[in-house]
Amino acid sequence: MNRTLLSLIAAVSLVGCASKQKPSSLTDNLPDQHRSPTATAATSTRNADEDEEAARRAMGSLSADPVYFELDSATLRPESRDMLAQLATGLRERPLTRVTVSGHTCELGTTEYNIALGHRRAAVVRDYLRNLGVESSQLSIVSFGEERPLSDAHTEDALRRNRRAEFTFSS
Template sequence: MTGGMNRTLLSLLAAVSLVGCASKQKTPSVTDEAPNAHRSPTATAATPTRNTDEDEEAARGAMGSLAADPVYFELDSATLRPESRELLAQLATGLRERPLTRVTVSGHTCELGTTEYNIALGHRRAAVVRDYLRDLGVESSQLSIVSFGEERPLSESHSEESFRQNRRAEFTFSSPEQATRGAL
């Protein structure tokens, strides 16, 4: 593998592990988390100009961090619920205000159905969320999708509630600034 691919895979792994550690809230929400109050020193090859420092600081302050609850789907469906549309409208506002932020939408399914079917359904779920965000004015360059199908369940029990929790689309956020600092 190339160095770039290794960094990308490492960044994705770190982001996924952070998402796995998050606790689920009962009501859907989009959260603006406060940006870091202090700035860690970074080594540079050349002395930065005042404009570069100011631009970097302005971008960091304007971007902040985003977090959003998962979007849930009905069995065998990739149709957005009304409450999901509200959540996505809030998320779209945050993404439009932070053009440096990138989001990966991951589609998931419960274990019902074949692996191939579930990968395709997870892809449709992620795509409908991405398309809705685009319709709300989020730049295409900020959005990417991936499908995990049934491979990353939130719950592995065989109850209906478990199946409902696993039929979802989740969000992983990153920015070029986070990647250069290794903060993913």
């Protein structure tokens, strides 16, 4: 009986050992401090390259047109909502991608007022993207007010193009 039990235990332990995966390299399972400097450098370079490639894939060809606003308004237009829905889909598919929404205004109004209005515009876009399922950690906002105009001309068209929110992507 003892021999049978001993044989059974030996068989089970051999089967358990046979199912373990063998490391691909003798140093793969060692902590960094026990690896040779050459193995550690190669692994670090490989990991950095893989991380950079993953970040590039995460970004893909993500881009978005500016969102334009009416004078003294931070209300989204219907055509902007459609574009933001497409952007939200892309951001949900790329969780490593970060986007900064920058709010801009035309030159009308005081500097303080325009900074606040630019902030409201960026916040409206950010909140809309959040409502469409984009993670808060992917979104940040900044206001430039009137400081970064697309056009310095004083025509109504130039002023209209300066009332916008723009996107900057990173990973």
